[in-house]
Amino acid sequence: MFSGKTALITGASSGIGEQMARQLAAVGCNLILVARRTERLDSLAGELASVTVDVITADLSDPQAAEAVYAQTQAAGRQVDILINNAGFGFQKPLLSLPVADQLGMVDVNVRSLLALTQRFAAPMAQRGQGWVLNVSSVSAWFPIPGMATYAASKACVLHLSRALHEELKPAGIVVTALCPGGTRTEFSSIARERMDPDLEKAMMPADVVAAAGLKALASGKAVVVPGALYRIMVSLVRVLPASWVTRLAGRVMGRHH
């Protein structure tokens, strides 16, 4: 379905974004790779030589970045058919022990840039009557997490935004899908300074499996996908348990500091 199309992937320098780039290239989809670490993007572009690959270096915590990224795609004459808002990070720190600039940085990358890029690229998609937007949220979107409150709330925002836009942009021919991974083996944990419960560590999923689940859901027009049976059970339990229990349990398991 995505052969011959062009996908812009944020956070393509590692983890889930890198795996999506590899999987899309394998089906003949051209790529625009976005992240801060240019050398990583260049080396990935070199490996994926069977398709056209552009590299854009951008720090998405900069409020001007979305506009600059859009301008660079325009200058290069690229039409973006698929937008993958994957860049994101989370600090596992309580509100009072993480400077507000770092808290706001999470919101800027995880939410603000995602929203700005979606608006920018969805407009021409709507004019063409076709497009795809894949937003990477998280299983954390279902859990308020004491000890990791800002990250979890930012992902809840991405999930709600994506669900609403799935309906809002449907008449324009645009599919919007939220990918909600549980624990996934990437560089995320070292950035979060997260040391997980050993049982949760065992439940970590490979990044290529998570990436494939997201792309499959996008291609089939689904609103939300949660990869992995364990994580789907977690999400369905949250719906029936009292919110106060869920919050305390999430703090104990996911927001604990070592």
Ligand SMILES: NC(=O)c1ccc[n+]([C@@H]2O[C@H](COP(=O)([O-])OP(=O)(O)OC[C@H]3O[C@@H](n4cnc5c(N)ncnc54)[C@H](OP(=O)(O)O)[C@@H]3O)[C@@H](O)[C@H]2O)c1
């Ligand atoms: N791993 C998990 O357990 C897990 C679970 C649920 C959801 N997620 C979500 O999955 C997405 C991908 O994360 P991952 O697990 O693949 O982690 P990762 O390996 O750390 O990848 C994160 C990507 O985001 C990019 N990024 C971070 N800050 C950026 C910024 N300021 N500007 C531009 N790009 C930036 C990074 O590129 P540069 O550093 O080169 O800029 C990197 O390519 C994130 O949205 C994350 O929240 C992950």
